[in-house]
Amino acid sequence: MEELLYVNLINEVEDAELDEMELDPRHANDIRDPFVELTDRSFQTIFRLSKELCLFVITLLEPLMRPRMKPTDLDIRVRVLIAIRFFASGSYQMDVGSNIFLNVSQSSVSRCIKEVVNGLNHPNIFNEFVKFPGNLRDLDTLRRMFYEQYNFPGIISSNRRRTSTPFT
Numbered sequence: 001m002e003e004l005l006y007v008n009l010i011n012e013v014e015d016a017e018l019d020e021m022e023l024d025p026r027h028a029n030d031i032r033d034p035f036v037e038l039t040d041r042s043f044q045t046i047f048r049l050s051k052e053l054c055l056f057v058i059t060l061l062e063p064l065m066r067p068r069m070k071p072t073d074l075d076i077r078v079r080v081l082i083a084i085r086f087f088a089s090g091s092y093q094m095d096v097g098s099n100i101f102l103n104v105s106q107s108s109v110s111r112c113i114k115e116v117v118n119g120l121n122h123p124n125i126f127n128e129f130v131k132f133p134g135n136l137r138d139l140d141t142l143r144r145m146f147y148e149q150y151n152f153p154g155i156i157s158s159n160r161r162r163t164s165t166p167f168t
Contacts, residue, residue, distance in 0.1 A: 034081065035051055035054075035055075046085065047081065047085055047088050048084075048087075048088035049084060054080070054081065057080060057084065060119075060125060061076070061116060061125075064122050065080075065119055074104065074112065079112040079115060080112075080116055082104065082108075083113045083115075084116075086112075133156075139156060142156060143156045
C-alpha cells in the first residue's frame with residue numbers, strides 16, 4: 001500500500017513539474033529539449049518510449065531523413081520526436097504540435113510524420129525489425145502461439161484453406 005502511495009506522489013510531482021513549465025511565460029518561444037528537461041519517467045509518459053530508445057530511433061532514421069537546409073528548419077531530433085509523440089498519443093496533429101516541447105504548426109507535424117514513416121518503411125529498417133514467417137509451418141507455429149498465449153484466433157491469415165482448429 002505504501003508503494004502505491006509513493007508512486008502516486010511521484011506522479012503528482014512530475015505532473016506539477018510539467019504544469020509549471022507549461023504555465024511559465026518566459027519559456028513560451030524557447031526551443032525546449034525534453035531529453036534534458038524531463039525526468040526519464042515524464043519523458044516516457046509523453047513519448048511512450050525511453051530516452052535511450054528514442055535516441056536509438058533518431059540515430060537509425062537520421063541517414064534517411066532530409067538534412068537541415070536552413071536555420072528555420074526543424075532539427076532531425078525534433079522531427080522524429082514529433083512523429084513519435086503523434087504515434088504515442090494517437091491524437092490529432094494540432095494537439096501534438098501544441099506540446100510545449102514540440103511547438104510547431106499542424107502542417108509541420110504532418111510533414112514530420114510523413115518523413116518519419118517513410119524512414120521507418122525503408123527496406124533497410126523495415127526488414128531489420130519486421131519479420132514474417134518464411135513457410136507455412138512457421139506460420140502455423142506462430143498462429144498457434146498467439147492463440148495459446150492470448151486466446152486470439154485467426155491473428156495471422158494465409159491463403160490456404162482453413163482447418164477446424166481454433167488457432168487458424
